[in-house]
Amino acid sequence: MTSHGRTDVSPADWLEAMAGLRSEGFVLFDFLTAVDRGATLEVVARIVNPVTRVTAMVWTTLPADAAELASLSDYYLGATWCEREAAEMFGVTFIGLADTRPLLLRASLGKPPMRKSAPLVARAIRDWPGAAQATDDGRQGGNPSRRRQLPPGVPEVFLHDDVNGDVASAELASGDQR
Amino acid sequence: MIPGEAHGTIALSASACTSCMICVRECPTWCIELDSHTEQVSEPGARRPKTVNVLDAFRIDFGLCMYCGICVDLCPFDALAWSPEHDLASTTAAGLVHGIEELESTWPSADCAAEAGTPGGDGSPSDS
Structure with a gap:
């Protein structure tokens, strides 16, 4: 062709x-x-x-x-x-x-999922495996000099810590995905 | 016959892995999980003990993996390699999550590695 x-x-x-x-x-x-x-x-x-x-x-x-x-x-x-x-x-x-x-989605889903402004829900409901760090059993208190690693491309509101987790779930529940 | 350079699955050489987490953090589908801890190792003649990472668990969820090979490309220690083994079917989703034992069992033979021009053979779990 x-x-x-x-x-x-x-x-x-x-x-x-x-x-x-x-x-x-x-x-x-x-x-x-x-x-x-x-x-x-x-x-x-x-x-x-x-x-x-x-x-x-x-x-x-x-x-x-x-x-x-x-x-x-x-x-x-x-x-x-x-x-x-x-x-x-x-x-x-x-x-x-x-x-x-x-064709595939419920009409109530909200934002079209292939738009870049629609974050992937799977990133909100799961912890990033890359956040894990070697547990320190040789020393006390871990290693404070190590910077916290963040997953690339995941909106701040989806990141799991005690505060943001609640915000993300609330936004998801209301269907307002940013 | 499956050619040796075939991208059938991703294999692990746990002895080469330093638990650096690069593969876990770069994986676009978040399909790799790694647990490790540090240990103090005293070497004769060394002034103080050395802290080394010890790999406890390494899992690839082949239900999520899209076989992009970024982990294989980025591993600085050649602890991950393409393998022509491809028979990964499972009757459960959990069966697609492969741990260290399964990931080492598919490490490519020296012949495959030579054909593919990639790491493998040397340093394999069975060789070491």
């Missing part, structure tokens, strides 16, 4: 660009997903021309706090599944998508 390369379009041109490629023979829909870049969210779709075996990747960039995009489901019925997945995992709203039922 050869690649048509990467095409970047504005969200407003998304539907038109995809419809144009479809009329050029890119009739096979492969996948659609999103990439969290922090302030922005990129959505990418890969489509294939099954006759020439050329693939195309079409990208668009949305603001992370208002991620709305026209649904491809009128042009590619198979995009429905991927759009439902991107909606529940990344919080993209697809305008015109008829079926918005979540």
Whole structure:
């Protein structure tokens, strides 16, 4: 397969660009997903021309706090599944998508879990194994000069000590994950 | 036949491990646990006893491990190595947590290590 390369379009041109490629023979829909870049969210779709075996990747960039995009489901019925997945995992709203039922997650879960702003709950409910230190049985009082190690990439509120543990559990219980 | 350099599982040489905790702290999936304590060792001729770490327990939860190999790459003492052994299936989640004995039993043979160009063979639990 050869690649048509990467095409970047504005969200407003998304539907038109995809419809144009479809009329050029890119009739096979492969996948659609999103990439969290922090302030922005990129959505990418890969489509294939099954006759020439050329693939195309079409990208668009949305603001992370208002991620709305026209649904491809009128042009590619198979995009429905991927759009439902991107909606529940990344919080993209697809305008015109008829079926918005979540695929895997409960609707009440809260923040889309694949957003970087949604901390991994498994990191909150478990102690970091790296915090363990060799127990000192040769001397009294341990080694005070050793600095406390912290797990990389875990929000402060998730770190387990007597104070933060309570805060993390309270936030989790209220469903407000930062 | 499974090639010797195959990334089937991760094996441990407990005698090479210094309990430095680098693998535990760098593991992205938090699948490694290590318990150790320190002991004072007096060596003849030394002015004062030396403090050494003694490994008590080492566990890899292969239900969490994603086989990224970061622990193998980062171990400064080559105490972790890829092994072509791959038959890790278990009927329970707890059965996927392998301790020192299981992790040493898969240490690659000298042949595998030579093929893979990685540590192994020498310093293996059975050799030492």
